[in-house]
Amino acid sequence: MNADYVRKKFLQIHQNLIQSLFQCDSKVVKQTEQWNRSEGGGGKTCAFSNGLYLEKGGINFSDVKGSKLPPTALADRPELTESPFRAMGVSVVFHPQNPHIPTAHANIRFFTATDHNGGDVWWFGGGFDLTPYYPILEDVIFWHKEAKKLCDDFDESIYSLFKKQCDEYFYLPHRGETRGVGGIFFDDLCLNDFETTLRFCERVMAVYSSSFFTLFDKRKKMPFTDHEREFQSYRRGRYVEFNLVYDRGTHFGLQSGGRTESILMSMPPVANWIYDWTPEIGSKEEDLYENFLKPVDWLNLKS
Amino acid sequence: MNADYVRKKFLQIHQNLIQSLFQCDSKVVKQTEQWNRSEGGGGKTCAFSNGLYLEKGGINFSDVKGSKLPPTALADRPELTESPFRAMGVSVVFHPQNPHIPTAHANIRFFTATDHNGGDVWWFGGGFDLTPYYPILEDVIFWHKEAKKLCDDFDESIYSLFKKQCDEYFYLPHRGETRGVGGIFFDDLCLNDFETTLRFCERVMAVYSSSFFTLFDKRKKMPFTDHEREFQSYRRGRYVEFNLVYDRGTHFGLQSGGRTESILMSMPPVANWIYDWTPEIGSKEEDLYENFLKPVDWLNLKS
Numbered sequence: 001m002n003a004d005y006v007r008k009k010f011l012q013i014h015q016n017l018i019q020s021l022f023q024c025d026s027k028v029v030k031q032t033e034q035w036n037r038s039e040g041g042g043g044k045t046c047a048f049s050n051g052l053y054l055e056k057g058g059i060n061f062s063d064v065k066g067s068k069l070p071p072t073a074l075a076d077r078p079e080l081t082e083s084p085f086r087a088m089g090v091s092v093v094f095h096p097q098n099p100h101i102p103t104a105h106a107n108i109r110f111f112t113a114t115d116h117n118g119g120d121v122w123w124f125g126g127g128f129d130l131t132p133y134y135p136i137l138e139d140v141i142f143w144h145k146e147a148k149k150l151c152d153d154f155d156e157s158i159y160s161l162f163k164k165q166c167d168e169y170f171y172l173p174h175r176g177e178t179r180g181v182g183g184i185f186f187d188d189l190c191l192n193d194f195e196t197t198l199r200f201c202e203r204v205m206a207v208y209s210s211s212f213f214t215l216f217d218k219r220k221k222m223p224f225t226d227h228e229r230e231f232q233s234y235r236r237g238r239y240v241e242f243n244l245v246y247d248r249g250t251h252f253g254l255q256s257g258g259r260t261e262s263i264l265m266s267m268p269p270v271a272n273w274i275y276d277w278t279p280e281i282g283s284k285e286e287d288l289y290e291n292f293l294k295p296v297d298w299l300n301l302k303s
Numbered sequence: 304m305n306a307d308y309v310r311k312k313f314l315q316i317h318q319n320l321i322q323s324l325f326q327c328d329s330k331v332v333k334q335t336e337q338w339n340r341s342e343g344g345g346g347k348t349c350a351f352s353n354g355l356y357l358e359k360g361g362i363n364f365s366d367v368k369g370s371k372l373p374p375t376a377l378a379d380r381p382e383l384t385e386s387p388f389r390a391m392g393v394s395v396v397f398h399p400q401n402p403h404i405p406t407a408h409a410n411i412r413f414f415t416a417t418d419h420n421g422g423d424v425w426w427f428g429g430g431f432d433l434t435p436y437y438p439i440l441e442d443v444i445f446w447h448k449e450a451k452k453l454c455d456d457f458d459e460s461i462y463s464l465f466k467k468q469c470d471e472y473f474y475l476p477h478r479g480e481t482r483g484v485g486g487i488f489f490d491d492l493c494l495n496d497f498e499t500t501l502r503f504c505e506r507v508m509a510v511y512s513s514s515f516f517t518l519f520d521k522r523k524k525m526p527f528t529d530h531e532r533e534f535q536s537y538r539r540g541r542y543v544e545f546n547l548v549y550d551r552g553t554h555f556g557l558q559s560g561g562r563t564e565s566i567l568m569s570m571p572p573v574a575n576w577i578y579d580w581t582p583e584i585g586s587k588e589e590d591l592y593e594n595f596l597k598p599v600d601w602l603n604l605k606s
Binding site: 031033047049056058173174175233237240241244245254260261263264265267268269270271272273274275276 | 334336350352359361476477478536540543544547548557563564566567568570571572573574575576577578579
């Protein structure tokens with residue numbers, strides 16, 4: 001295990017994502033900020049806005065140290081209470097303008113901590129998920145096919161597990177809805193060994209990038225209406241609710257004294273709330289609610 | 304102590320608020336919903352939208368029972384863990400369209416619970432606070448003068464305490480900002496006796512209503528620009544952040560299985576997030592940040 005080697009790899013992934021975005025949307029405006037945290041470590045935030053197709057987005061790298069793991073990171077590891085730690089991550093959110101392109105999020109993270117006997121503990125986490133407004137079934141199936149291929153290359157049992165974890169994690173209990181159509185999500189991960197697990201995380205980001213930009217390119221010129229933009233804005237409200245009420249990454253960031261503007265770069269450009277809104281029967285909006293915002297086995301659909 | 308008597312009074316307050324709103328904005332659209340909760344109790348939600356001057360708002364009454372007080376209500380009363388309870392409340396939020404009228408919120412609440420010895424425990428809570436976008440100093444002073452008069456009629460020591468509690472409660476640590484210019488906030492309240500405390504809560508809502516509608520009437524015809532509307536939308540993002548990340552009322556509602564659309568009626572109609580936005584030097588927006596979004600002793604300003 002070599003944390004500085006992980007850092008190098010994560011920075012490379014960060015760079016690759018930025019390049020891929022510029023290839024698909026050369027007009028997008030980039031703002032970069034290097035930041036430091038008083039307790040130790042820092043990060044690099046790249047925020048994007050006003051592209052031809054990307055309305056708002058962010059690609060963040062962070063590498064922070066602390067004397068005590070925050071509560072959000074301790075849920076599954078109570079034995080590390082009060083442990084010094086180092087947490088590294090790359091996280092990405094893209095909010096395209098066109099309501100026919102989904103919002104897409106991914107992150108990978110690496111933790112090291114010292115347990116009470118002075119031993120080193122490490123684990124990886126990460127995943128990606130897709131949040132369509134006007135979902136296109138073939139795109140959703142493509143997204144999950146790519147995810148499954150990636151997982152199968154490492155272990156044929158993990159896709160179904162990570163897919164289930166994603167549906168469970170990106171769930172809004174107060175709405176009775178999933179955030180979108182999911183993808184994969186994993187935490188406390190060690191696949192065989194350190195090298196294999198790191199390689200898996202690298203592939204997670206590469207597949208996220210290739211899958212998302214494939215959909216982005218395919219749908220970016222689809223015409224859309226004001227009504228569709230309004231609905232996108234309404235649904236972006238759910239994205240805000242998830243990130244602020246439930247997301248562990250957001251809470252970890254705020255609890256560990258991270259840089260607020262970097263943590264909240266995941267917010268959409270705009271969000272609406274309309275009291276007690278329900279979709280019209282037979283509409284495309286109802287199709288989203290009825291057929292997509294729940295756990296579905298996308299690769300074994302019954303027709 | 305008579306909970307059904309509190310219920311009668313709270314329902315009257317709820318009704319008065321609705322009447323006052325219609326007097327100031329006769330065109331506002333009202334949607335009413337009576338709802339029940341499977342565990343016991345229910346409420347009455349009145350949502351408002353598309354007024355001449357009120358963009359979105361809500362006036363809620365709720366009266367819920369449960370077998371276990373949720374964690375958010377236990378922070379100051381650990382001895383009531385696992386206690387059966389009844390919680391009643393009236394809460395109000397008004398989001399005017401004109402950025403020169405502040406957003407204003409108020410609530411009063413009444414709890415009864417049975418302690419481990421079978422004894423009855425009760426307390427009141429509540430308060431009101433003001434969130435301006437383009438603050439007008441005389442309006443802020445008026446708001447606090449009215450609050451102080453109300454408090455002084457009961458006890459001359461409480462305004463400064465409740466004002467401080469309001470500044471502390473409506474604070475966003477991750478932004479280093481107060482939500483607005485405050486008002487009063489109290490919890491676990493018993494002023495002398497039950498009757499006096501209930502009367503205080505009635506006055507809180509009456510003064511909130513008269514103060515807010517005075518400002519509303521005074522400013523509703525002030526001209527405003529698109530730029531000012533944009534800034535209002537950006538600042539409404541902070542309102543969303545506060546309510547979803549910190550507000551105990553919102554968390555109590557979601558944790559106790561309340562009706563989601565009633566709890567989230569406090570959301571603004573629309574909110575923006577712009578990465579790393581800062582106000583221009585010397586602008587009216589900077590004035591808000593520099594002179595208003597912090598605890599200030601409004602009734603003893605040094606000129």
